[in-house]
Amino acid sequence: MSWLPQSLLFVAAWLCIFAETLFPAWSRWIGGGVNLLPSLVAFAALHCPAGVAAGLALFGGIASDSLTSDKLGVSVGPLVLVGWIIHHRRRLILKEQFAAQLWVGLGAGLLAPAATLALITLGQRPAIAGWGDALPWLAGGLANAAASPGWRRLFDWLERILGEPKAASTSFRNDREIKRGRT
Amino acid sequence: VTRHASNWAFGVVAALVVALLNLPPSAAGRLRLAAASLFVPLFGLAGAAAAAADQASYELLTRRTLITELERTKHERDALALQAAKGRAALDENNRLRALIGWQSTAPWKTRPAKVVGRNPAMWWRGVTIDFGAREGARINQAVLTPAGLVGRIRSVETTSSEVALLGDPECGVSAVVRETRDLGLIQEVRSSAVGDGFLTVRTLQICPGILPGHAVETSGFGGVFPAGISIGTVVDTRPGEGGLYTEARLRVAADLNRLEEVLVIAP
Numbered sequence: 001m002s003w004l005p006q007s008l009l010f011v012a013a014w015l016c017i018f019a020e021t022l023f024p025a026w027s028r029w030i031g032g033g034v035n036l037l038p039s040l041v042a043f044a045a046l047h048c049p050a051g052v053a054a055g056l057a058l059f060g061g062i063a064s065d066s067l068t069s070d071k072l073g074v075s076v077g078p079l080v081l082v083g084w085i086i087h088h089r090r091r092l093i094l095k096e097q098f099a100a101q102l103w104v105g106l107g108a109g110l111l112a113p114a115a116t117l118a119l120i121t122l123g124q125r126p127a128i129a130g131w132g133d134a135l136p137w138l139a140g141g142l143a144n145a146a147a148s149p150g151w152r153r154l155f156d157w158l159e160r161i162l163g164e165p166k167a168a169s170t171s172f173r174n175d176r177e178i179k180r181g182r183t
Numbered sequence: 184v185t186r187h188a189s190n191w192a193f194g195v196v197a198a199l200v201v202a203l204l205n206l207p208p209s210a211a212g213r214l215r216l217a218a219a220s221l222f223v224p225l226f227g228l229a230g231a232a233a234a235a236a237d238q239a240s241y242e243l244l245t246r247r248t249l250i251t252e253l254e255r256t257k258h259e260r261d262a263l264a265l266q267a268a269k270g271r272a273a274l275d276e277n278n279r280l281r282a283l284i285g286w287q288s289t290a291p292w293k294t295r296p297a298k299v300v301g302r303n304p305a306m307w308w309r310g311v312t313i314d315f316g317a318r319e320g321a322r323i324n325q326a327v328l329t330p331a332g333l334v335g336r337i338r339s340v341e342t343t344s345s346e347v348a349l350l351g352d353p354e355c356g357v358s359a360v361v362r363e364t365r366d367l368g369l370i371q372e373v374r375s376s377a378v379g380d381g382f383l384t385v386r387t388l389q390i391c392p393g394i395l396p397g398h399a400v401e402t403s404g405f406g407g408v409f410p411a412g413i414s415i416g417t418v419v420d421t422r423p424g425e426g427g428l429y430t431e432a433r434l435r436v437a438a439d440l441n442r443l444e445e446v447l448v449i450a451p
Contacts, residue, residue: 014221015225017222018222018226018229022229050188050189050191051188053192053193054192054193054195055192055196058196058200062203062218063218063221063222066214066215066216066217066221067219067222071204071211072203072204072206072215073199073200073203073204074204076196076199076200076203077197077200080197083193084193087189088189
């Protein structure tokens with residue numbers, strides 16, 4: 001992916017976090033906001049260099065924490081973890097497959113909030129998490145699963161219109177080379 | 184090499200996370216504020232969009248809906264104005280009654296409160312009707328007053344109401360005394376609505392040069408109707424009477440006879 005779509009990943013992260021605050025009625029109904037940042041970090045880890053994925057996790061985590069009462073940085077660690085795992089396994093993931101994209105999104109969407117919750121509740125007695133958190137957690141996982149192929153299509157399209165054009169294949173063929181002189 | 188680089192990238196960010204989690208609260212607060220400020224334009228945009236949507240919904244309202252709403256609001260406003268007026272009147276009455284009861288408890292006479300329920304429109308300065316009748320124990324000649332001063336006496340009694348002859352009425356003769364000089368006099372009859380201006384005249388029994396503006400005039404208690412010491416008014420000016428045999432002093436009446444709403448009747 002070229003640099004311009006890569007920078008737009010950060011804009012998408014910014015909009016994702018803002019979108020989480022836009023539907024208070026929905027958030028009240030399911031018990032929490034839906035954050036699509038994990039699937040975006042997973043997408044970046046699959047298609048971009050490690051620095052971009054790590055930077056996206058850092059930026060997204062800090063921006064997300066700035067709008068909540070959580071300790072600053074508590075969301076960054078889980079996103080980095082998601083990014084690191086997927087980046088290391090990216091050669092084994094069939095990233096062109098729709099099903100694989102769904103599973104990656106679902107995994108990221110379930111792992112990141114669970115890790116964040118674990119980090120927040122670490123050392124808290126009594127634990128602040130309960131069964132009431134299951135619904136927003138599952139809803140977040142499913143939303144990230146649905147968003148994952150969407151990210152792929154969106155950034156493919158952005159790459160086509162903003163990225164550097166691919167070099168046209170040369171008409172030169174080695175087997176048609178005319179060898180001059182004696183062989 | 185690539186794997187090494189990626190590990191480095193994630194490792195650096197992980198180290199930053201540890202540093203972030205251990206930031207002092209003030210630094211973390213500043214960083215949080217800076218990060219949150221990134222969203223200010225978006226929140227502004229969302230607010231503007233919501234306002235625009237509201238505006239658009241106003242544009243879609245039909246004239247009929249607006250007129251119906253306007254009519255409903257007008258009815259509601261009228262009802263509220265009526266309620267407010269009633270509330271104000273009740274509050275005023277409450278304050279007056281509180282003052283009356285407060286004064287009643289310190290007055291040297293045993294009094295009963297009564298409400299003014301009517302006035303004769305033709306001779307309004309001469310009498311009022313109060314809701315204190317024979318059933319409540321009213322009797323003719325009972326003195327009627329307010330905390331400010333004397334009002335008059337009961338002229339006639341019905342079952343549930345009584346007619347009060349006000350100061351200045353020919354049927355309400357009052358024997359008065361100037362508090363400072365102890366000169367005696369009589370409250371003069373008022374033949375027109377002049378008492379409406381709040382003034383009465385007291386005629387002394389002899390020439391009294393010692394009466395000065397500002398002196399207080401009160402009931403003397405000699406007439407047998409009014410107990411002594413009820414304030415009638417304050418001397419405004421004096422002049423010699425006909426033939427120089429007496430003095431006429433103009434008084435400003437202490438009780439506001441034009442605005443009587445609640446009064447006290449002195450019990451026998």
